[in-house]
Amino acid sequence: MIVVAEGLCKNFGRFTAVDDVSFAIEPGRFTGLIGPNGAGKTTIIHMLLGLITPDAGEIRLFGQIMRGHDPAILQRINFTSPYANFPGRLTVMENLLILARLYQVARPKRIIADLLAEFDILHLAERPVTGLSSGEITRMALCKAFLNNPELLLLDEPTAYMDPFIAERTRATLMSLQQRRGTTILLTSHNMREVECVCDEVVLLARGRVLASGAPLAVTRAVLREERTVPALGEVFASIAFAR
DSSP states (O other), X not given: OOEEEEEEEEEXXXXXXXXXEEEEEOTTOEEEEEOSTTSXXXXXXXXXXXXXOOSEEEEEETTEEOXXXXXXXXXXXXXXXXXXXXXXXXXXXXHHHHHHHHTTOSSHHHHHHHHHHHTTOGGGTTSBGGGSOHHHHHHHHHHHHTTTOOSEEEEESTXXXXXXXXXXXXXXXXXXXXXXXXXXXXXXXXXXXXXXXXXXXXXXXXXXXXXXXXXXXXXXXXXXXXXXXXXXXXXXXXXXXXXX
């Protein structure tokens, strides 16, 4: 297993953000971590990155116990969020070259150019970040996420701020890169159509606990308690939201 989380718990004062959460992710899988706001998704991502220490439970990445900022593990993963900030006065290429140096990427200009082309923003390479739209910055962040060819990639809302056409093309690019490179991806998203499109399996959270996990269709059947033939995660999400 690439990721094994066992009995994770995290409290912030009297608020329980994560309550006895366990799941595992096999190599090369595209997994969705889904649930309403406050379900514990971001806290779990931060624990996987070593930014937050669990109050209880254990995380193993690549078979090793995660203990804070472990360089041997962190070199093999990457993370991106549409809410990440980049120095606005630097160009896209300059930003990514700095990050590539931090990741110790060989031949960075060639790799960056290839990634910019993959996400249809090569024409923005010499443009300062301050002049980009939110959707363009999100695609730039996705290029950053693949810089070190990670074995495990954590994606937070990867198509946020994109119009429907660009979002569809970006999903296709993500799936293509994931399949070609064999990357294991854990994705958070509130776009249930997106999750159904790209994810092999999902972990459904509510109030810090796992409600169901498995293939999107299996989760649909388990939560709605109906014999469906196609996944309906939008209905699943609505049923949880209205039950709160």
